[in-house]
Amino acid sequence: MSNLLSLQNVSYQWPGASEPVLQIGQLSLAAAERVFIIGPSGCGKTTLLSLIAGIAVPQAGQVIFQGEQVSGWRSSQRDRLRADQFGIIFQVFNLLPYLSVLDNVLLTAKFSASRRCQAEQLSGSATAEAERLLERLGLPEELWQRPATALSVGQQQRVAAARALFGRPALLLADEPTSALDSEHRDRFIPLLMEECEAAGAALLFVSHDVSLSQHFSRVLDLRELNKSARADGVSC
Amino acid sequence: MLIRLAGKSLANRRGTALLVVLSMALSVALLLGVERLRDQVRDSFASTVSGVDLIVGARSGPLNLLLYSVFRIGEPTANVSWKSVERIAAQPQVDWVVPLSLGDSHRGFPVLGTSAAYFDHYRYARQRSLEFADGEPFDDLFDAVVGANVAQRLGYQLGQEIALSHGGGKVSLIDHADKPFRIVGILAATGTPVDNTVHVSLQGIEAIHADWLAGAPLPGMRLTAEQVRERDLRPRSVTALMVGLKSRIAVFQVQRSINTAAEEPLLAIIPGVALQQLWQMMALAENALALVAWMVVMVAVVVMLTALLTALNERRREMAILRAIGARPWQIFALVIGESLLLTLLGVLAGVLLLQLASLLAAPWVSARLGLALTLWSPVAKEFILIAAVMLAALLAGVWPAWRAYRQSLTDGLGMRL
Numbered sequence: 001m002s003n004l005l006s007l008q009n010v011s012y013q014w015p016g017a018s019e020p021v022l023q024i025g026q027l028s029l030a031a032a033e034r035v036f037i038i039g040p041s042g043c044g045k046t047t048l049l050s051l052i053a054g055i056a057v058p059q060a061g062q063v064i065f066q067g068e069q070v071s072g073w074r075s076s077q078r079d080r081l082r083a084d085q086f087g088i089i090f091q092v093f094n095l096l097p098y099l100s101v102l103d104n105v106l107l108t109a110k111f112s113a114s115r116r117c118q119a120e121q122l123s124g125s126a127t128a129e130a131e132r133l134l135e136r137l138g139l140p141e142e143l144w145q146r147p148a149t150a151l152s153v154g155q156q157q158r159v160a161a162a163r164a165l166f167g168r169p170a171l172l173l174a175d176e177p178t179s180a181l182d183s184e185h186r187d188r189f190i191p192l193l194m195e196e197c198e199a200a201g202a203a204l205l206f207v208s209h210d211v212s213l214s215q216h217f218s219r220v221l222d223l224r225e226l227n228k229s230a231r232a233d234g235v236s237c
Numbered sequence: 238m239l240i241r242l243a244g245k246s247l248a249n250r251r252g253t254a255l256l257v258v259l260s261m262a263l264s265v266a267l268l269l270g271v272e273r274l275r276d277q278v279r280d281s282f283a284s285t286v287s288g289v290d291l292i293v294g295a296r297s298g299p300l301n302l303l304l305y306s307v308f309r310i311g312e313p314t315a316n317v318s319w320k321s322v323e324r325i326a327a328q329p330q331v332d333w334v335v336p337l338s339l340g341d342s343h344r345g346f347p348v349l350g351t352s353a354a355y356f357d358h359y360r361y362a363r364q365r366s367l368e369f370a371d372g373e374p375f376d377d378l379f380d381a382v383v384g385a386n387v388a389q390r391l392g393y394q395l396g397q398e399i400a401l402s403h404g405g406g407k408v409s410l411i412d413h414a415d416k417p418f419r420i421v422g423i424l425a426a427t428g429t430p431v432d433n434t435v436h437v438s439l440q441g442i443e444a445i446h447a448d449w450l451a452g453a454p455l456p457g458m459r460l461t462a463e464q465v466r467e468r469d470l471r472p473r474s475v476t477a478l479m480v481g482l483k484s485r486i487a488v489f490q491v492q493r494s495i496n497t498a499a500e501e502p503l504l505a506i507i508p509g510v511a512l513q514q515l516w517q518m519m520a521l522a523e524n525a526l527a528l529v530a531w532m533v534v535m536v537a538v539v540v541m542l543t544a545l546l547t548a549l550n551e552r553r554r555e556m557a558i559l560r561a562i563g564a565r566p567w568q569i570f571a572l573v574i575g576e577s578l579l580l581t582l583l584g585v586l587a588g589v590l591l592l593q594l595a596s597l598l599a600a601p602w603v604s605a606r607l608g609l610a611l612t613l614w615s616p617v618a619k620e621f622i623l624i625a626a627v628m629l630a631a632l633l634a635g636v637w638p639a640w641r642a643y644r645q646s647l648t649d650g651l652g653m654r655l
Contacts, residue, residue, distance in 0.1 A: 053561070055561075079563055079565045080563065080565075082561070082563045083563020083564075086563075088561040088562075090558075090561070093558075094558065096246075096555055096558060097249060098246055098248065108562055108563075111559075111563040111564055163562075
């Protein structure tokens with residue numbers, strides 16, 4: 001089975017730091033696979049996601065995406081890859097406050113022509129696809145033209161999911177997307193996200209410190225075991 | 238698309254943006270306003286006297302002659318004898334001469350003795366002739382015509398009687414109170430020294446000095462206004478004279494013949510040339526004004542920089558979101574630069590509108606008080622160059638915050654510093 005993404009002997013250290021924050025021997029993800037990575041804060045979760053998203057480049061090792069060694073690419077190529085293939089959801093404040101809900105979702109289309117194309121093929125127009133996703137994620141039509149800040153945190157996270165899923169990315173990166181939600185909203189959000197990932201054919205890499213969420217996933221990894229750097233130091237993170 | 242994003246982001250911070258636009262607008266209005274005023278004042282100055290081919294006075298410097306004959310500043314070194322006036326008037330190329338006699342004043346305003354032809358031949362601001370707001374030229378010996386400013390400042394009306402004073406000061410020790418003049422005409426504003434002048438006939442000047450000798454009243458000899466009318470009031474000398482030629486081609490020839498006349502040491506100047514020389518001396522003040530206007534523009538640019546740099550920290554979040562969606566660092570750079578351009582563009586537009594509005598409102602007043610006709614929109618290349626220079630300055634200034642945003646977007650990455 002060919003991997004969508006794999007990290008091999010990857011090591012990263014911040015400029016000026018004496019030792020790497022992240023050292024991963026092997027991590028791979030199949031297409032459309034959904035993986036939960038558990039890791040308390042301070043274990044290099046965000047660094048891991050930055051490396052996968054191509055915003056940071058490892059000092060050693062390789063990041064391979066769809067068979068290409070993308071860690072060797074130029075930064076502009078990595079930016080394009082991120083725009084075309086990745087959807088990213090942060091913990092909070094995913095939306096631009098001065099744009100409407102709909103325009104926030106359509107932002108993806110503005111930075112990626114291929115995702116706009118995908119959306120047009122799916123729903124006829126980019127706007128129609130954005131509206132379809134918002135609808136599917138349970139955001140009623142009367143909210144679409146409202147400014148993003150007028151929404152509750154739970155609604156904002158769902159808008160962020162709609163934006164990440166827009167135009168069928170190959171991989172969704174979610175960095176603690178539910179930590180700002182209460183348990184009820186959390187339990188509704190995760191199945192919804194999984195469902196939409198399945199419908200879009202996207203793989204999902206979900207990173208959180210909350211072990212209880214792992215029940216939703218077939219494959220669970222522990223960053224403390226993956227990250228040899230932290231373990232070598234004997235730091236329990 | 239980036240510019241739309243920049244616009245919406247700005248609209249989200251409209252309070253600060255509005256202040257930045259306002260400061261930019263005020264500075265642009267000042268810059269263009271100073272420039273326009275500068276041109277118009279220069280134009281109007283250069284044509285303080287036009288239609289006059291030569292000004293003749295006693296031999297001194299050209300600027301000195303110009304200053305006392307046209308601007309009533311300073312003193313003549315000597316007079317021009319009436320014989321010389323007659324000789325110049327008799328030259329075949331000369332069309333007309335208008336004698337000027339200075340030295341008296343009325344409550345600080347200079348008194349000019351001249352002939353009625355003065356009102357026909359004097360031209361200012363590109364061949365505009367003097368107009369009467371009220372009344373008509375002097376006719377009688379004790380008639381006076383006052384300039385617009387004199388009438389306005391002293392509240393004079395037709396028919397009022399005024400007393401002239403000897404000498405030029407505001408406080409004169411000796412009055413010609415025994416021979417009052419009656420105001421028969423009030424001139425319209427011209428924006429030239431004419432506005433500040435009291436005009437009387439040459440004979441009037443002679444009349445008030447008929448019982449004087451060597452600059453003081455003769456003791457024991459007082460002539461009443463009625464008695465003085467009986468006297469021979471032909472002037473013996475005048476301060477200067479304006480000369481009009483039949484053909485301007487002869488101007489250098491006539492100038493040379495006057496300057497080299499053996500009978501009396503005289504100086505003839507071409508007013509346009511002398512005015513240009515005088516303006517050049519004042520260019521320093523003019524340039525200082527423009528410099529101040531540019532400094533105000535710089536202040537506005539600094540205000541904009543402050544606003545952009547302050548906002549940058551609040552906007553790290555925004556930049557990180559855009560980066561995650563796939564915005565390239567140069568697009569973050571362009572976003573901030575676009576913002577500064579947008580602010581400047583709005584500022585320039587508002588500034589031009591502001592200036593138009595101000596000129597529109599001020600035009601009647603300026604025209605009445607200064608005799609300057611404010612042109613509304615003169616789309617001269619110079620103004621576009623100025624606007625382009627302002628835009629360029631703002632663009633260059635915008636590079637700084639844009640570069641910082643660019644650096645930030647690279648180091649922050651997906652790490653969202655909250």
